[in-house]
Amino acid sequence: MVKPKPSPKNTPRPAITTTDKPVQTQQTVTAPAGQRLISVINRTRQTVWAVVTNSSVYPAGRRLAPGQSLSLTVADNWGGRIWGRTGCTGTAAGPCASGDCTSVCTGPNPPTTLGEFTFDAYAGMDFYDVSMVDGANLPMYINISHSTTTDPVSDTGCYQGTCTTEINCPKAMQALAGGRQIGCKPPCAAFGGDTYCCRGAWAGRDHCVPAKWPVDYTRVFKRAAPYAYSYAFDDAATMPCKGACYYRVTFGTTNGS
Secondary structure: HHHOOOOOOOOOOOOEEOOOOOOOOHHOOOOHHHOOEEEEEEEEOOEEEEEEEEOHHHHOOOOEEOEEEEEEEEEEOOOEEEEEEEEEOOOOOOOOEEOOOOOOOOOOOOEEEOEEEEEEEEEEEEEEEEEEOEOOOEEEEEEEEOOOOOOEEEOOEOOEEOOOOOOOOHHEEEEEOEEEEEEOOOHHHOOHHHHHHHHHHHHOOOOOOHHHOOOOHHHHHHHHHHHHOOHHHHHHHHHHEEOEEEEEEEEEOOOOO
């Protein structure tokens, strides 16, 4: 079940810098007028190829070794997605074990964790989220700065008292490549059927209710990332930001793994 996505807008290609030192705070760097700053940090123990759609980081991705980060500027009306490709064979041209897509695309093949953004969407507000609707391949959390909105997520990825952890993925939901787990499938892909795929009598917002499923497998994702979209109508996971916000996207968990 794929959550409806905002349509990214065409914007000029941004300037990009890559560093071996993670960005500690976005407030020490500013973007030119009419632009926003986005930083992407790899705090995992593996190499990640970071993809930022509607930018020159897309479609191949930018290589981030553990501890590396990149910064780029985008227009005030930018919209798009950010994700990580893993297990790539030398270059992001692929193939990669997770996060790949064929030809030009606006999103990767599942299971892949997505950061989704629509800038200046309504009344001067941005809307953003971490989505695990199509499963997950990396832990991810998003922080905001340069805004009039209080960041709901701590600098270390904690939200309302619960912190970001690796997904404890049931065996039936594990996505494998070469016998190694490379992600956690969404319930529809893992189990099929109208219930878990929200089809037929289970279709639509009023009927696609995980609490009524035989097993609420969306909790697999919520336990690891309490702020994330876990199914198509998990709209409470959409977060607003007002005031020409800057964004920091971190691949990793609260304890830095």
